[in-house]
Amino acid sequence: MAAMPTLLIVHHTPSPSMQAMLEAMLAGARDEAIEGVEVVVRPALAASAVDVLAADGYLLGTPVNIGYMSGALKHFFDQIYYPCLDATAGRPYALYVHGNSDTTGAIRGVETIATGLKWKRLREPLSIVGEVDATAREACWELGAMA
Template sequence: MPERKTLLIITHAPSPNTQRLSRAITSGASDADIDNVAVRSLAPLDTQPDDINNADAVILGTTENLGYMAGLMKDVFDRCYYPCLEKNEGMPFAFYVRAGHDGTGTRRAIESITQGMSWKLVQEPLICRGEFQKDFVEQCEELGLLMAASLEAGVI
C-alpha cells in the first residue's frame, strides 16, 4: 500500500459564503475514492510552521481585502516563511481567491511569496470574482478533488 500523504488546506473564511467555499475544498479533497491522502484543514491563526513542513501539498484560500490577500493569510506567511524556507522546496500548491474585484493584487502577492519559498504552483489559481455564484462552490470542490487525486496518484 502506498504511503499516506497529507494535503494541508489553509483557508480564511470570515463569511457564510467563504465558509461554503472552504467546506467545498475540504469535501472535494476528502472524496471517498481517495484512500491515501489525509486532509487537514486549518484556519490561518491555527496554522504553524510544522503543519506546512509536514504536508505533502497545500491549498490556500483567501479573500481579497483592499486588493491584497487577507491579513490573516499574510500572517501565516509572516510567521511561517523562515521556519519553512528550504524545508519544503518544490511543495505543490494551489490557491483560490474570493475576490469582490479582480483578485490581481492578491494573486500577485501569493505567487510572489510562494515563489520565494520555492513552492510549485500546480493548478491555475481559481479567482472567484464579483457577486457570489453557486458555481464558486462547485469549482472549489473540484479544486480540492483534483489536488487530492493528483497527490494520491503521485502526479504532484
C-alpha cells in the first residue's frame, strides 16, 4: 500500500493575525471532504530537514518583518537548504503572508529561496494586509484546502 501524500505546513505565528490565518489554513487542509492527505504542522523554528524530506508539498506562512520574511522562516530555510536541495526539487509549495503595509519584500525573499530549491509554486502567494477579516479567513481556508 502506497504511503499517504504529506503536506507540511511550516509557519511563524507570533501575532493574532497570523494565528487566525493559520487556523483557517488548517481548517481547509483538514476538511473532511479531503481524503488521503496527511497534514503535518511545524513552527518554523522547529521544522527540520527530516520534515521537509518526508513531505510531498509545502505550505509556508510568515508575517512581514521590516519588509522581509520573519527571521524564523529564514532560519528554517537556512537549516534545510543544502540537505534538501536535490531531494526536494520539483515539489510544490504555496505561501501565505501577513503584513501591516507592504508584503512584496517577504514574498520576493521566499520565492527567491524556493526557486533556488527548485520548488514549484502551486499558486500566487496569498498576501493579507491589515485586518484578517472574514474574506481573508475564507481565502486562507481555500489555500489550505487546495494545498
